[in-house]
Amino acid sequence: MYSFVNDYSETAHPAVLQALVDTNMEQSAGYGADEHCENAKNYIRQKIHCPTADVHFLSGGTQTNILAAAAFLRPVEAIISAETGHIYGHECGSIEESGHKILAEQTPDGKLTVAHLEHARLLNQEEYCPVPKMVYISNSTELGTVYNKAELQELYAYCKAHDMIFFIDGARMGSALACTDLSFEDYPQLCDAFYIGGTKNGAFMGEAMVIVKEELKQDFRRHMKQRGAMLAKGKVLGVQFEALFKENLFMELANHANHCMDILREGIGELGYDFLCESPSNQIFPIFPVEVLERLNQKYAVLDYQDMGDGKRCVRMVTSWATLEEQCHNFVADLKAYSK
Amino acid sequence: MYSFVNDYSETAHPAVLQALVDTNMEQSAGYGADEHCENAKNYIRQKIHCPTADVHFLSGGTQTNILAAAAFLRPVEAIISAETGHIYGHECGSIEESGHKILAEQTPDGKLTVAHLEHARLLNQEEYCPVPKMVYISNSTELGTVYNKAELQELYAYCKAHDMIFFIDGARMGSALACTDLSFEDYPQLCDAFYIGGTKNGAFMGEAMVIVKEELKQDFRRHMKQRGAMLAKGKVLGVQFEALFKENLFMELANHANHCMDILREGIGELGYDFLCESPSNQIFPIFPVEVLERLNQKYAVLDYQDMGDGKRCVRMVTSWATLEEQCHNFVADLKAYSK
Amino acid sequence: MYSFVNDYSETAHPAVLQALVDTNMEQSAGYGADEHCENAKNYIRQKIHCPTADVHFLSGGTQTNILAAAAFLRPVEAIISAETGHIYGHECGSIEESGHKILAEQTPDGKLTVAHLEHARLLNQEEYCPVPKMVYISNSTELGTVYNKAELQELYAYCKAHDMIFFIDGARMGSALACTDLSFEDYPQLCDAFYIGGTKNGAFMGEAMVIVKEELKQDFRRHMKQRGAMLAKGKVLGVQFEALFKENLFMELANHANHCMDILREGIGELGYDFLCESPSNQIFPIFPVEVLERLNQKYAVLDYQDMGDGKRCVRMVTSWATLEEQCHNFVADLKAYSK
């Protein structure tokens, strides 16, 4: 059985793990005050062309999103998100637990537009409504779709015009970079804060929160400590990001994931199957007849996503740095065989 | 420079790291639903002789303490702790952030007694006071002191008599087990929930929350998810605890830490130096003249703890699984030389 | 200018105010421990035929709803509500601030059905979703519609079958009682907790929270204190509810409000105007051509609710214990004149 269920099945890229082995017996300062964290922060600041950015290493995406809400917002301030946004439906009410309402907008493809922001803002003008203060998007999105540069510019311009914070969840930022006109150095120009996802791109865990906007930087490490997000051995995060960003490993891994997905997407498409939506990144949502799916399921694990009626189901397939290219070809070949 | 500053300077015991390397490319279920987590839970349940306990793996002590407060308590319920308790002075107000007041009791040695519980309980009888509902202790404590079996029995009896939850922070549980009459299988008899600290005893991170009391078990994984405490690759925690508990590694490492500290404690004591309090575990708080300390500081890093007046300072010294026995002997020899 | 904007424009029914004057110089115990609160609680317990209910007097509806969430729920537990529910769109994110997600269901008429509960429950089965634990409805609803006895029975049966708490917001409970087959003594049989709204039915402020289910009663007064909801002079709430419930004043006032609304509803309907939905209580949402509305607005204040297109607007009109019957007739007469 080979799994295309998600991009966090394997532990870590061997080079990342080796870096951990190599530094194992060093006596380091605790809580991320070590040289590996410092190096990794500098590599990232160089990569994004933003020497003034604050960089903080965290353990996971939900934790990072909670911290954005907790550190950036006051109690009456709310977050605009797509209804498919990870914070709305997949984080167990963590944002609400931190005291903030999510103003969820329905979208066809998981992407917010200026029209959504305007809708949410106008709906919450009255004093008995929370203040729409932060816009949350994921790039790539939970549906595998991506925002390009022009789209992010438009959203950010709207945010600035209406005194909103623009925050980008980059759990799958690598994959987005690998299939759009965006590059690392664009991000500090396109939002107030974002995170670079390591967990889904080579690290065994780790997200790098990057805070660009000056007003959002204050006391962030205390917020981390207060939410239980500061590891005693912060070094283990620094070492991983050092390995990913010292040279070009991060993007090599993202390119590999996307390349594998291209094989799947094209192969499936050529056999005439539809997709829930068009997604150029490392996630796709193809629609298969139940009989075909049952045969596939004997050799490949995929995530059951949605009943489409008429004996068809939509599934989610994901590739990663660890995906075996050969298995992608195998899948397409098998699908072709089952489709006859 | 050799560091006795804390017990989290080095990354992980080589056997723990090797286990991670060995399982690296396995495709595992996410969020701790993998077989390594399952194995590790079973090893722990066997070790504590409690097949019905719920075991959850978390990333750090503050996170674990927050979850105990969040999952076990209702908003009006408060926690009794020593004023030196980690949750009171070292976690950036995280318990208060989660909505709960800490009723801090002053102690000479970091240990709560029934008299403290009675004091806190009687002080909070009125309707305008929160309900003292949980008792928090650390064993070993933040001052290196330890509770023995009879002391824990007495505290737990009081808790049960007054409908309080008894929770033991085991960040340094290994060291306590290695120097008291307590054994693993006593813990489920002595409290409602506790955690086994991995970060300070061989893991690069990881605490195992053990919930004994039935009523406290409900929805704990959702609480974890909600607080950002559920790792996508939960496997990395399971693999580590598997390595620590499959056989006897956990206690071997704790014994080593205590053995190293015995060398330091006895050597320092024989030279006639006082300690802030008597502590049999892997933390000591010796008091040195400033001149002596300055010379020590050229070769050894220790944590400056408190000015004692009269040109003397109290420092904290900590040993761990990684401490080099030779360096302990070196320290004593150097101290002897400086003390002439 | 005569206002039909809401049912809280005037201060208090004269008999209620007189009770306050009559008891003004009594020296009473603070925080609701006085005899007037005690009397009022007993009157209510008698009226609802439930001697074991806990009754607490609060200052307003939002405060009462916050307390229901805070006292009844644990952090990971969520509330199912209609999207038009007061807690979802009109309380500034107060429920989310208290840490709980609202699972909002779309309805045509502001009323939840078992199908909605089932939908919300099934959508939140996964561990990364909060637990749907409380069902919130208002009766009468925010759209003036009402639940009858059979409907409440069905909802409550579903709640009990799925271990959910059923809570009824009774900000306009008087008006609902006055136009359905429900009576006071039905309520304890139909839900776990509810509140009786005084602010909109004769009191200058005051809601009586009634907790029927035993498990929900614990520490409620401490929750009140903790949320700033316990008045030093709790007596002012007790005195008002004493006046409202000693005899039959509460229902007399509700009947008056509904009677006045009957005049408006029938008059408007006979002139051929449509309503947003059918509402038998003291709120209606008629739809007028803009030209007619502009003329009405010169003499009557109503709440602009929604643009209906085609030059028509929907407005909200509300009557209360204080509404002058004559003004209702005037309105109908004027509308008739403007409609020609």
Place this chain on the structure above:
Amino acid sequence: MYSFVNDYSETAHPAVLQALVDTNMEQSAGYGADEHCENAKNYIRQKIHCPTADVHFLSGGTQTNILAAAAFLRPVEAIISAETGHIYGHECGSIEESGHKILAEQTPDGKLTVAHLEHARLLNQEEYCPVPKMVYISNSTELGTVYNKAELQELYAYCKAHDMIFFIDGARMGSALACTDLSFEDYPQLCDAFYIGGTKNGAFMGEAMVIVKEELKQDFRRHMKQRGAMLAKGKVLGVQFEALFKENLFMELANHANHCMDILREGIGELGYDFLCESPSNQIFPIFPVEVLERLNQKYAVLDYQDMGDGKRCVRMVTSWATLEEQCHNFVADLKAYSK
């Protein structure tokens, strides 16, 4: 039985109640947007010589204190208070529920000094401590003691030097003004925000929060709404403060309370009894032999405060706008008789 137990036994000064009666049937805008609130705000702004202050009417002291914490502070920010401060021991953990730690300082008389602020600040320098950001005092204090102008100036200077917010709880501000060198117009010069207590000085409920510092003003009404602190009939608060501040009623009532207390304090003192501390305001804490107290208790209610040993107890006695001067003389005469 005559009660000196507290200053909230009677309902409201007759003139305040009459104002409510006089305005009863007016149709007013809801939520404090009425003309009475507007008038009352202007009267207060004039009285304090601060036309730019924001004034908000709230229902009680605990609610007001919660709002100060919730609206003024970010999650990692803590409040410095005397251990006797109302927020620390008498509000059921409400500040902690709102997410903020209280850094409690021990004092002999309930009054903070710069030395206390410095102590708390230095104790919380580390990253694992919350940021001491707000200083909370009550004037008069919970022990009846008062701060004079020079003392407040010194505290405020310290706050400004260390970027802290200075907030004064004025539940008994009237009594403090009536026995110090402070006047209304001093307050905006001496702190960032304060509240004027109505509940204990003539109103049946109501506190006027006054926000002086510009940065603290934002969205305060939304915070009120979110915490359930915005009354539908906000008018009932405006009408009361209008009555208290239109002319000089507020200070007349405070002067009366203090005058009555002067009779008690002097009479008790002349009979040779000690007090817990010297308190010039409307609260005293005399110490009586148990036998004397038992006889007093047959005619007068006082609050039992503390066992002093040696057969003596300390009690709290409070006077208010409603206290009968004659009863004060009676008390002293009876005490004299019992003391022989």
